[in-house]
Amino acid sequence: MLAYLAAVAGEAPYILSGSLVTLGVVCASLGLGFCMGVPLALAQVYGLPTARRLVAVYTWFFRGTPILVLLYLFHFGLFDALNLNMPALVSACIVLGLASSAYQSQIFRGSLEALPAGQFKAARALGFSSVQSVRHIILPQALRLSLPGWSNEYSILLKDSALVYVLGVPEIMTRAHFVASRTSWHVTYYILAALLYLAITALGLKLLRLLEKKTRLPGYNL
Amino acid sequence: MFKQNLLLLLISFFLFGGTALAAQKTYINGIDANYPPHAYVGKSGQPEGFDVEALDWIALKMGFQVKHQPMDWDAIVASLLAKKIDMVCSGMSITPERQAVVNFSAPYFSVRKVLLVNADKPLSKEEILKGNKILGVQRGTNEAEWLVQNREANGWNYTLRYYDSAPLAIEDLVNRRPDAVAVDSAPANDAIKKGGKDVRIVGEFAEADDFGVAVRKEDEELLRLINEGFKLLMQDPFWQKLQDKYDTQL
Amino acid sequence: MNEKTGTFPEPALRLEEISKSLGGRLILDAVSLDLRKGERKVLIGPSGAGKSTLLQCVNCLVLPDRGRIFLKGEELDQSDNRALRLFRRRVGMIFQDFNLFDHLTALGNVGIALQKVRGLPKAEAESRAVEELARVGLEGKASMYPAELSGGQKQRVAIARALAMDPEVILLDEPTSALDPELAGEVLTVIRDLADGGMTMLMATHQMDFALALADEILFMEQGRIIEQGVPSLLLAPGSGTRTLDFCSRLALGAEGRI
Numbered sequence: 001m002l003a004y005l006a007a008v009a010g011e012a013p014y015i016l017s018g019s020l021v022t023l024g025v026v027c028a029s030l031g032l033g034f035c036m037g038v039p040l041a042l043a044q045v046y047g048l049p050t051a052r053r054l055v056a057v058y059t060w061f062f063r064g065t066p067i068l069v070l071l072y073l074f075h076f077g078l079f080d081a082l083n084l085n086m087p088a089l090v091s092a093c094i095v096l097g098l099a100s101s102a103y104q105s106q107i108f109r110g111s112l113e114a115l116p117a118g119q120f121k122a123a124r125a126l127g128f129s130s131v132q133s134v135r136h137i138i139l140p141q142a143l144r145l146s147l148p149g150w151s152n153e154y155s156i157l158l159k160d161s162a163l164v165y166v167l168g169v170p171e172i173m174t175r176a177h178f179v180a181s182r183t184s185w186h187v188t189y190y191i192l193a194a195l196l197y198l199a200i201t202a203l204g205l206k207l208l209r210l211l212e213k214k215t216r217l218p219g220y221n222l
Numbered sequence: 223m224f225k226q227n228l229l230l231l232l233i234s235f236f237l238f239g240g241t242a243l244a245a246q247k248t249y250i251n252g253i254d255a256n257y258p259p260h261a262y263v264g265k266s267g268q269p270e271g272f273d274v275e276a277l278d279w280i281a282l283k284m285g286f287q288v289k290h291q292p293m294d295w296d297a298i299v300a301s302l303l304a305k306k307i308d309m310v311c312s313g314m315s316i317t318p319e320r321q322a323v324v325n326f327s328a329p330y331f332s333v334r335k336v337l338l339v340n341a342d343k344p345l346s347k348e349e350i351l352k353g354n355k356i357l358g359v360q361r362g363t364n365e366a367e368w369l370v371q372n373r374e375a376n377g378w379n380y381t382l383r384y385y386d387s388a389p390l391a392i393e394d395l396v397n398r399r400p401d402a403v404a405v406d407s408a409p410a411n412d413a414i415k416k417g418g419k420d421v422r423i424v425g426e427f428a429e430a431d432d433f434g435v436a437v438r439k440e441d442e443e444l445l446r447l448i449n450e451g452f453k454l455l456m457q458d459p460f461w462q463k464l465q466d467k468y469d470t471q472l
Numbered sequence: 473m474n475e476k477t478g479t480f481p482e483p484a485l486r487l488e489e490i491s492k493s494l495g496g497r498l499i500l501d502a503v504s505l506d507l508r509k510g511e512r513k514v515l516i517g518p519s520g521a522g523k524s525t526l527l528q529c530v531n532c533l534v535l536p537d538r539g540r541i542f543l544k545g546e547e548l549d550q551s552d553n554r555a556l557r558l559f560r561r562r563v564g565m566i567f568q569d570f571n572l573f574d575h576l577t578a579l580g581n582v583g584i585a586l587q588k589v590r591g592l593p594k595a596e597a598e599s600r601a602v603e604e605l606a607r608v609g610l611e612g613k614a615s616m617y618p619a620e621l622s623g624g625q626k627q628r629v630a631i632a633r634a635l636a637m638d639p640e641v642i643l644l645d646e647p648t649s650a651l652d653p654e655l656a657g658e659v660l661t662v663i664r665d666l667a668d669g670g671m672t673m674l675m676a677t678h679q680m681d682f683a684l685a686l687a688d689e690i691l692f693m694e695q696g697r698i699i700e701q702g703v704p705s706l707l708l709a710p711g712s713g714t715r716t717l718d719f720c721s722r723l724a725l726g727a728e729g730r731i
Contacts, residue, residue, distance in 0.1 A: 014267040076297065080304040088293070088306070121533055122571035122630075126585040126637060127561035129553070136588055140575045168252075168293030170267075178263035178292065181256035181389040184417030217575055219619030 008188060011179045015189065018175040019196050025093055025161045025171060026200075030154060032097025037104030042134060044105065045112045055105065062102035067163050070095045075167055092164035100157050107153060111145035112138065144215050151208040155201050162197070172196050248287035249444065251277055252307035255292035256387035258412045259468040260313035260331075260433075263292060272468040276330070277311045277435075279460060280451030295387070296362045299324065302438060309444060313408065315364040315431035325439050327448045329432030330456075331470075334407040335365045336423045338395060347425035350402045351378040358383045358391040358400035365404050368428045389413060395421055406431070408470060415469060482545045484509040484672045485563075485641050490529050490539030492522075499525045500536070501696040507641065507674055512667055514683040515676040516719070517693035523676035524568075526693070527643045530674070531563045532556050543640070561589060564634030564642040569650050570626040572618040572633075578605060578625075579614040582633045590637070604632035608662050624655035628662055635666075642666070644675035648682075680720050684708070692716040 044055040062070070075091040086094070115138060123133035165174035176193035180186040253261040253269055264270035269290035281288040291307055298314075301307050302324060313333070316326045337357075339345045350357065357380040359366045369382060383400050385391035388409035395403045396419055404427065413419045435448050455461050464470075483506040492500040499522045507513055515523040528534040530541065532550055541548040543562060549555045573581050583601035586592045592600070605614055608628040618626055627647055634642060647663065648656035660682055667673060667686055677683050683690065684704045692700040692707070692715060700707060700716050707716045 010265060014263075014265070017267070072297065075306075076300045076304050085305055116569075116571070118567060118569060118571035119573065121528075122565075122567065122573070125531060125533055125560055125565040125567075126633070127557045127589040128585065129557055132588055136584060137573050137575075141573075144575065166294045166297065168291065170292070174292070175263070175267075177387070178255045180393075181387055182258050182262040182264070184389055184393065184413055184419060186390065186393040217619065218617045 007183070008185075008192070011183065011189070012192065015172060015175045015179060015192055016196065018170060018172040019200060021089075021169065022158070022161055022171040022196075023200065025089070025096065025164060025169065026154070026158050026204075028093040029096035029100050029157055029161070032093065033100030033104045033153075033157075036097070036101035037108055038139070040101060040105035041108035041112055044109050046130070046134070059102040059105055062099045063106075067096065067099055067160050068166065070099060071163060071166060088164070088167035088169045092161075092167055092169050096157060096160060096164070099160075100153060103153055103156075104150070107146050107149040108142060110149070111142040114145060115141055144217070147208065147212045147215070151205055151212075154204050154208060158197065158201055158204065162193075246285060246287045248289060249281075249308040250306075251288050251290050251312070252293050252298050252301055252310050253290050253312035254295040254298065254387070256295070256389060257313050257409060258389070258416070259470065260408055261290075261292075271312075272331075272464055272470055273311050273313055273433075275464055275467075276452075276455060279455055279458075280448065283454055284447045284451045286447065295360070299436070302436060305438075308437065308441065309448070310436040311448075313406070313433050314436050316434040317364050317367070319367070320436065323439075324436040325441075325445055326434035326436055327445060327452060329434050330452050331433040332430050333433060334426050334430045335368075335404060335428045336407050336410050337402050337404055337425050337427060338392065338410055338421045339402045339424050340395065340398060341420045341422045343401075345402060345424060347427070350424070351376070351380060351427075353379075353401075355380050355401035356383055356399070357381065358385055358394055358403035360385055360388045360391055360405065363406075364431055365406070365428065369404060372428075389417075392417075392419055392421065395419075411469065483507055483542070484511070484544060485530070485674070486542040487526075487530065488540040488542070490526065490536045490541070492525055492529055492534065492536050494525070499696050500529065502539070503693075503696070503698055505674075505691065505698065507672055509640075509672055510670045511688050512671075512673045512675070512686055513689045513691055514687035515674070515691050515693055516678070516680070516683060516716070518719070521693040522696040523693055524645050527565070527645045527674065527676055530643055531560045531565060533565070557589075561637050562640045564637060564639035566627070566630055566634055566642065566644040566647045568646040570618075570623070570630045572621075572626050572629055574618050577615050577617055578610060578621065578629045578632075581618070581629055582636050585633070586636055600636055601632075604636045605629070607635065608632045609658070622655060623651045624658045627651065627659045631659075631662055631666075641672045641674065644673060644677070646676050646678065649678055678723070680723055690716060692719065 040055050040058065043051040047055070071092065074095045075086065075088065079086045079091060119137055119141065120133055123137040128136065161171060162173040164171060165177065168174065172193050176189040180189040253274065255261055255263045255269060259271055260273045261269065261271040269292060274290055277288055293301055298310055299320065302310055316329060320326070337347055337350055339350070349355070357369065359369060359382055361384040366382065366384065385394065388405045391403045391405060392409070392413045394400055410423060414421060437444050437448070485507040487503060487505050489502040489504055490500050491498070491502050503526055505513070515526065517523055525534055529536045535550060541550070543559060548559050573584065576584060579598065579601050582604050583597040586597035586600055587594060602611070602614060605611055608631055610625060610628055610632065613621060613625060621629065644663065648659050651659065656679070660679070664686065687704055689701060690704050690707055691698045694715070700714055706712065707714050708720060
């Protein structure tokens with residue numbers, strides 16, 4: 001038993017450091033998803049009919065296609081056809097980011113639509129341009145409303161990130177698999193991987209909860 | 223703040239990944255790191271194994287740099303063609319299908335295909351093939367292909383169950399889900415000798431496979447380097463040392 | 473047409489034949505009106521008469537289908553976004569349901585347009601906002617968020633927000649109808665003070681007694697048109713037989729004056 005624990009402890013650092021890769025992938029994808037999700041949501045709520053239709057097609061594609069398929073499709077298909085020799089890590093972040101932007105746009109869209117129409121009207125009545133209204137009045141409120149949904153997206157994306165092992169990105173799952181193959185102790189190392197994912201989920205959700213608390217407005221509940 | 227730090231971290235990953243040694247040409251070797259003892263990831267997190275060490279030796283002798291890139295076996299030929307990697311020296315069987323799209327070096331290793339069952343199960347090879355059994359196999363391998371193609375003609379009736387890697391297939395055999403698994407002799411030996419798995423080899427099937435190094439069709443120079451390198455290696459005492467170290471003789 | 477003789481050279485605000493259809497229904501049918509500097513006109517009429525749409529057409533929050541809008545004799549180019557923004561800065565608007573920015577304090581609500589629209593430095597915008605809050609009697613509430621304020625206080629912040637832009641005309645769209653009667657009083661007091669200060673106003677309301685006390689002229693709207701207009705004392709003279717008088721007496725009988 002002691003020897004077993006010692007052996008596991010010896011392998012753990014390698015798998016543990018995979019969580020940095022996992023975190024990197026998750027943060028980069030969430031960031032890309034956010035930067036694209038906000039404009040997508042704005043286009044879908046305030047845009048011209050053509051823009052709305054385009055966003056609808058975009059979200060339909062990325063929400064309707066399994067991440068695994070997207071990973072293969074982009075890494076070996078699209079990026080290759082475009083002559084972009086992307087490292088697996090970059091491909092993984094882009095694919096997860098694009099998929100997340102589709103989901104995030106729907107979170108933001110819901111929040112934008114939940115805001116009373118009067119907010120926009122009042123801003124424009126004061127002489128704000130549409131862009132200013134969105135930036136100073138609409139977004140600060142919509143993003144606050146989006147936080148709970150966004151926390152959810154974080155935990156989903158974290159779990160989806162395990163799929164990038166098919167590209168050989170050395171994250172938690174890939175490393176657990178490697179060690180398991182060498183040692184033949186599959187269950188042990190998958191348990192370790194699961195514990196790591198759980199810990200990262202808990203940590204991230206805790207941070208997001210803090211952020212939610214910090215940005216909460218007195219008496220404001222829409 | 224939190225995010226910025228992570229971004230920094232991410233950037234440093236790229237940097238470390240990119241700091242290759244200058245001057246000599248660097249080739250990337252894609253490996254299936256779930257294929258001990260030929261290729262796997264060692265305790266330090268660095269790729270190790272029979273094929274990895276052999277190629278390192280050749281690179282040193284022939285004057286090029288090599289970096290081993292662990293990746294998913296299913297996608298390894300696609301990665302080679304997409305120039306994500308430059309070669310596959312990782313226990314890859316030479317097959318006509320693969321030869322249609324890539325070039326192989328001369329064979330450097332011969333591996334037998336074996337059937338494994340739980341040590342306490344009195345199953346024979348005949349019973350596995352004709353007894354309506356569930357047979358585990360690694361996806362995307364030569365043996366999987368062979369088992370599909372020769373099933374009808376021989377009147378065999380096993381059901382194939384596919385796994386991500388040979389060790390995972392063996393693990394599931396230990397869990398008694400498949401009745402038997404069909405794998406290369408290399409990982410089978412590794413699981414029995416090093417992994418201490420309670421399984422036994424009941425027999426061989428198909429013909430022995432030859433391992434070769436796969437390169438893109440147009441990379442003739444690289445193919446030449448590898449062929450010459452293996453010739454030198456096989457004349458060197460290190461070749462025997464490697465076989466002993468990884469216990470590759472059955 | 474209202475043709476007053478020329479004590480005022482030109483109207484502060486003039487609407488000519490404003491029409492608007494929404495969803496195939498004609499909401500405004502060629503409505504025209506003049507508002508001279510310092511003049512206070514009150515729109516009354518049943519719900520759905522088009523009062524609110526008319527007010528929102530004035531500063532093109534709702535774009536009219538047809539019609540012209542003049543501010544101090546200059547015509548507004550309704551297709552020019554920049555002109556629209558400049559125009560809106562000069563025409564304040566008070567909404568029925570306040571429309572305070574929920575993520576900003578009272579101070580922030582009053583100050584943000586000063587900063588972002590008029591381009592004042594932050595400190596200057598804030599001190600001006602403090603002044604405006606004091607003017608509506610809310611000096612102690614500067615750091616409160618809308619959700620922490622009563623309805624009456626919210627509407628007073630909204631008035632301070634409009635006043636901070638130094639508007640030439642203020643449009644009030646039923647400013648007290650979302651308030652309980654006991655809270656409406658404090659808002660009405662503020663509006664009365666504004667009127668006494670000479671502010672040009674166009675207000676839609678159901679508060680008849682207030683309208684009577686404040687209005688230079690009453691405009692009675694029905695089905696998208698102004699069908700009667702005149703000074704309150706004449707329109708509402710007993711026995712005058714006007715639609716306005718009829719409407720007001722029915723309003724007085726109805727509960728709480730809401731129709």
